[in-house]
Amino acid sequence: MPLPLDQVIASGQVWQGRTNADCQPEHSVLDTGFRRLNEALPGHGWQSGQVCEIYAHSGHGEVSLVLPALARLSQQPRWILWVGSPHSEGAKLLPQAAALQQAGVDIRRVLLVHPKDEQQAMWSLEEGLKSGHCSAVLGWPGQLNKPHIRRLQLACSRHQSYCWLWPRIPFDPSGSPAAVRLGIERRSPTELSVECYKRRGLWPGQPFTLTLPDTASGKTALPVHSLQTQ
Amino acid sequence: MTARWMYLLFPQLYLQQVISHQPDPEPLARQPVALILQHQQRHIWQCNRAAQAAGVEQDMPLNTAMSLCPALRLLPMDMQQQQQILHARAHWAGQFSAFVSPDPPHGLWLEIASMLRLFQGPDALLHQIQQAAADEGWPLQPGIGQTPLMARIRAHLNQPFVSDNRDLPLLTLAQLQQGLPLTPPQVYQLQRLGIQRLQDIQRLPLSGLASRLGVPFSQTIRRLLGMESHPLEAFHSEEMFQQQVNFIHEVEYSNGLLFPLQRLLKRLSEFLQRRQLSTRLLELQLSHRQQPDTDWQIRFAHSEHQHSQLVFMLRHFLENRRLSAPVQSLVLRVTQFTRRSRGQTNLLAPASGSYAGEDSTQETGQLLNRLSARLQPQQLLRLHTEPDPRPEQASRLMPHQEKSENIGTGALHPHTGPRPVWLLPEPRPCPRPQQIIAGPERICSGWWDEQSIRRDYYVCQQDGQILWLFRSPRGWFIHGVFA
Amino acid sequence: MAVPLPPGLVYPRGLRLMTSNGNEPGSIPYAELHCVSNFSFLRGASHPHELIQQAVALGYQALAITDECSLAGVVRAWQALQDLQQETENNPQLSEQLHHFRLIIGSEFYCDHHRFVVLVTDKAAYSELCRLISQTRRSADKGHYHFDRQQLFQLQHCLLLWQPQQAFYHHTEAQDFTADLLRHFKDRIWLLTERMLDADDSWRFVTASHFAQQWQIPLTCAGQVHMHIAERQTLQDCLTAIRHNQSIEHCRPYLFTNNERHLRSWHKLQHIYPPELLQSTVAIARRCEFKLDEICYQYPTDTLPDGQDAARYLRQLTEAGCRKRFPQGASAEILATIDKELQLIREKEYEHYFLTIYDIVRFARSQQILCQGRGSAANSVVCYCLGITNVNPAEVSLLFERFISAERREPPDIDVDFESQRREEVIQYIYQKYGRDRAALAATVVSYRPKSALRDVAQALGLDLLALEPVLANFGYRYKKETWLDDLVEQRVARGEKLQQLQYLVGEILRFPRHLSQHVGGFVIARDKLTDLVPIENAAMAGRTVIQWDKEDLETLGLMKVDILSLGMLSAIRRCLQQLNMTLADIPRDDPATYAMLQKADSVGVFQVESRAQMNMLPRLRPENYYDLVVQVSIVRPGPIHGDMVHPYLKRRNKEEEPDYPMEALKPILKRTLGIPLFQEQVIAFAMVAADFTAAEADLLRRSMASWRKKGHMQKLQQRLQDNMLKNGFSLAYIQRLQRQLLGFGEYGFPESHAASFALLVYASAWLKCHHPAVFCAAILNSQPMGFYSPAQLINDARAHGVETLPVSVESSQWQHTAQTGTEKPWLRLGLRLIHGLSEDSAQRILAARQQAAFQDINDCRLRARLSQRDSNRLASANAFGALSDNRYQARWAVSEPLQADLLSQALTDSQWQNDSLSALNTPDETANMLEDYQSLGLTLGRHPMAILREQGKLGNSLRAVDLQQQPHNDEGFVCGLVTCRQRPGTAAGVTFVTLEDESGSVNLVVWLTTAEKQLKTLTQARILQAYGRIEKDSASGITHVIAYRLLDRSQLLSDLHPYSHNYH
Structure with missing residues (x-):
């Protein structure tokens, strides 16, 4: 005799369009540090076990977006694996320990990998997630293919880890298995405009703006009138 | 006189070993070298023959030694290493006797009564030991005697094997002081009592001596003359x-x-x-x-x-x-x-992947091992901060293999301005910025290690990007990106 | 036209000279209100004079020297300003502008959230600041201060620049503290902003501006200056490292991130601060009118009986003294001098100065403390009459101008020597009479010397200190030539860039002040509160307080200072006179026997003339009267020796050459020294007459002679001296000799009046030695440590003069050495104090027990005198039990048995069993006894060790000291003896004088530099030395030397013998 509908819903096997609050409850949610962003993301924050792609030119506040989350994650006794980095006119940019420390990240937890090619980069990302010893994995992949992302997603969900990717290739509208895909553009030194291309469990929303803390953009050093030292 | 104990004295054990381990031991061996103790820097502790030739002696004040021999090289003395060297020699001596007892700082006791039949007599054994030491290049002063202390005196007096002990009572106070564990106050008291030779001591009542010079003194004399046994602690080596x-x-x-x-x-x-x-x-x-x-x-x-x-x-x-x-x-x-500390495996660890506790670093170590097996050492890096005013020295990337203890957060310099997330490996020349948001932060320091810099840092905006530029006498450079 | 920078300012080599881009002084509208000199120890990186010169060069209106809770550097800054004005005399327009440049006095204070800069507007404000600094310094121990915000509210006149740190703005009680400050200070407070262009620089500037607007506090700016030019940053970082006692690597968090804390050019200031802030600094500077010379010093008037007029009271005392000094009436000339002096004293109002000194000397005499004034004071007849000095004007030409001169503002400077044992009583008397806040010791500035500089800088640069040891040990060592820094540091210490940094920094840090310490005896006494004139802080020694200025500062400002110094010989002479119940005046003058003794160089123990060099001079100078002694005391000194004035004087003294005078006008000055300038006064008089120097210039010459290295004005003065004297027809060679003499006088300048005071003591001690050798020897021994010779040598010398010496004994010795004279054979009983390590109260217990009843045996003595085990052992080994035991070994064995006072042991110790073990001990032979004597007493009364060794044939054919007289000149042979003295006077070119003592006397060994360097170890380490050399006899003086060719170390003959040797000082 078929089960009554409400019993089936109670057991959570039916996905309902509007109730996005309680999917996969056992996955932990991390406050992003920005109120507007929390509202926009499913589960009010970054979801563990999900890959998130962020599309932006370097220098548009794309890393400051995740710094508050990284600061909290660095309290866990696990690594934050940082694979590769963006390029600026051919030169590989290096993370500056002082900036991370100023943002509250415990840099003893950060482990950096300089892959010599894309294939090694992907292996490192996977190795980090599969080992279960990384609280978060960050990558700047030069090329993305769906099976890779799916494998990252799976490894990520098994060990309650977070994964952020900043692809160095333009946004591919044909879709990707990643759970969340965001686009970032800087309006002013402290204003960012964020667009959710995809977020699992919700329709893609309108672009919204959020303000960065001053330190993220070097704002505190106020201008000194017409200063030209000799 | 049944030879029951042998004492091996390695004169200047530490100095000789340290010099032989140097990259080019020959010139250093001929140069005057002296050792001084860590905590007591004002006196010479030990010096080699070349230094003694120039007039440097043990316990001589440093200034006098320096003025007598300006070319003297000073090496700090490391007691731990000395003990390890002595243990290594004890290990080596294990081939000549079953019972070896180290006598720090540079002597060994060997029980040889049981070995005599194997080595056909004390002379042959002595010869073999001297030969083995010569092969190793170690200077050695052996001594054989009925009691451990007697062997020790023979070694210090460089008379390896004396058949009878008729010369013993005539040993002067100075000779006794070399071979026996006598404290300076005891020697001073003996001198004030007019005692010059061992026979003078033997004539005095031991109880009177004990009350005036302390029980250890009379015990030493009885052990020397064999009237009391001398317990020694055996040496045994570690596992492998x-x-x-x-x-x-x-x-x-x-x-x-x-x-x-x-x-x-x-x-x-x-x-x-x-x-x-x-x-x-x-x-x-x-x-x-x-x-x-x-x-x-x-x-x-x-x-x-x-x-x-x-x-x-x-x-x-x-x-x-x-x-x-x-x-x-x-x-x-x-x-x-x-x-390995017995980390209890946490039975209640959550199903998926164990939150490896802080102390059980072995688990997190596995990822490091797996990564370092595949990647080159300079591909796996850690972040490191230092309280240096200069950005390049303040934030550094260190290969994981260089596991120096202080990897991690040396606090930043208290007056460090806002820093961008990304740094260019090398500052890149750039045109004069149009729109300055903040600055200047003037950094002019680092003269002490030949990498001195003189820069005014500014935060500028260029088509959407927030950049970190600096002006130095050589012009404008871009150094970082606020991401 | 840019101000020419004075020669004294030396820029480190290879650095961009900070051009002063053409501003005249005072041309730019800016005053630097916050600047620390290097008297904020290990923080400021520039001398006060450098800061002043640079501020003037940059065209500032004013510069405030605001060291941390200290005014230690302000006088030097003020002096630098005076020197600058003096140098620009020839350019009236410039010197007038310089006159506008203002030195502002101030101080900075730190507490948790604040930095305060206090500036002085007028005299009242200055006294306020001095009191505040004294209060904060004296409530903390040396080198620190305890400052609390509430203390600010004591300041009624000073201006306050207030810089709250960031944390203060959102502090809870910020509101009411700000309100209190504004209510109290009203228009005397500014909010201070300082742009250092470091990280949160502009944020601080913005918040400060808002705060100022919110509370309507006027805003001003300053440079927090630590260095006069930016290039001093390397030194400032090095000082920071030294302050934290770490290498620069390790103390990077404390380093300034840039070098903005220097005196900035107008071009830079304009870009950093808005115009109205710069203008505010000038407005503030204009309100600070106080000048240091406004300090008017009044002498204490306590010693004046009330109602008396100072001048009349002084004349009264002088006349009374004059009657006492000249019982048969003073000569007319002396009376005239007295009147002249009193007239000058009246004119300069120095009466109270003399009365204060008189009071101190009167107190000392009332307590039978022997004392004697010396120094420039000895030139005054009034001092002689008041009993302050004992130099009879009739015998010595007294230049009163040298003491007080009409034009000079120079205050008188009197040094008074007191017995070393009782000087503390005089000091406590002064503190008690005038009170802690009216009397304090002057400071001495301890600055970096080569060795300390090298060690601190090397540590700061993180160099291997072990490698530095050889450098330090050999620096300036007697056998190495005294070269300066460049070839001092070999490659081993540092290489390349590090070596250059080390040399540059050590060169820079030399003569930087390190800390304030206490002058030996320089007292400053004020009429009312001293703390109104200069801040006072605690000295390191408990119960002592120190002012923040040193001797030179006091001289610059004309404050009164009296030196309370200590002299061992005075104690010895007082002990002799007490035993012979005589007074210093009872000693007959010009006793021929005494002079005969001195001419034979038999001067062991005599004041000032007992050193080897003096002994060599005595037979050549052959003093016959008091003035010869004055010359003898001052002739063996670098001044006369460098100016090679000694030989010409001796030739004229021995009538081999007729005295001639380079100029007729110099005759009266040089008459006493046969035409040769020997004393400092003579050289000054020479400059005034021969080189047409004015009195002021001559005084500048005298002052710069004393400290010529410091300011380096000497070159300019010497040039003018040379030109003028050439003009007056002196030969260049003669002028150069005079200039070398000036250099020689540098720090050891010996004024005639000084030598005259000392000569009195020389004669007194010589007379006592000649007529009462036993009492004299006992007195010297009881005043140890003093003088040149060890107790052993003093006793040997006494025995050579027929004194019978009796050994130390519990039955007849006192604690002190005792002597008996008058009997046909004078004897000297050695005191218990000679036994090494015996405490005085044990000795007193022995004496007390002995008084009750004589000692039967050793144990009786031990029990009744309650002797400790250690004291009994020492007495036994020193053979002090004498008759109570057979020999010292048995005594030692008996006493080293732990003493049980109960009855049972009593029976045991007397038993037969005890005695037979005694027979087992050896009996000490002569050598053993001699060795035990040296071990416990440092000397032996038995035969001399050399006599014993010679008898045993161990000395080969070595000649005895007495045999040398018979040996022909230039003969060669062996000599051998105990090494008792090694000396290498700076003046002799690398020669070492060694004295070898044997049973017959002493051998003077001369070792040339080459011989010394080849046999360094033997020369420096040998205790018994045998030498083979050539005998050289100087027929004129009758002295015999042995020029050593080969040295042999014979110490192992008596390996346990360690006689005392007086080495290298």
């Missing part, structure tokens, strides 16, 4: 794991070694498990028919004991190694161990 495998037909390719090695690693893992130890260094010794043995050292980032991990490491290690010649036999040796 060593297994050998001989191949019926030689092995040409390194992978061929993998199968036999797996069995050895199994035994090693059991050995480590029983003693709650783990290790970071495996030594492989491959012997070939003509060529000399090849020695491989497999070093891990983290100490390891589980069989599966050891095999994983070994496989990766062997993958990119070539055999120089067919291998006849293989020895696996492990000497360095680290004690």
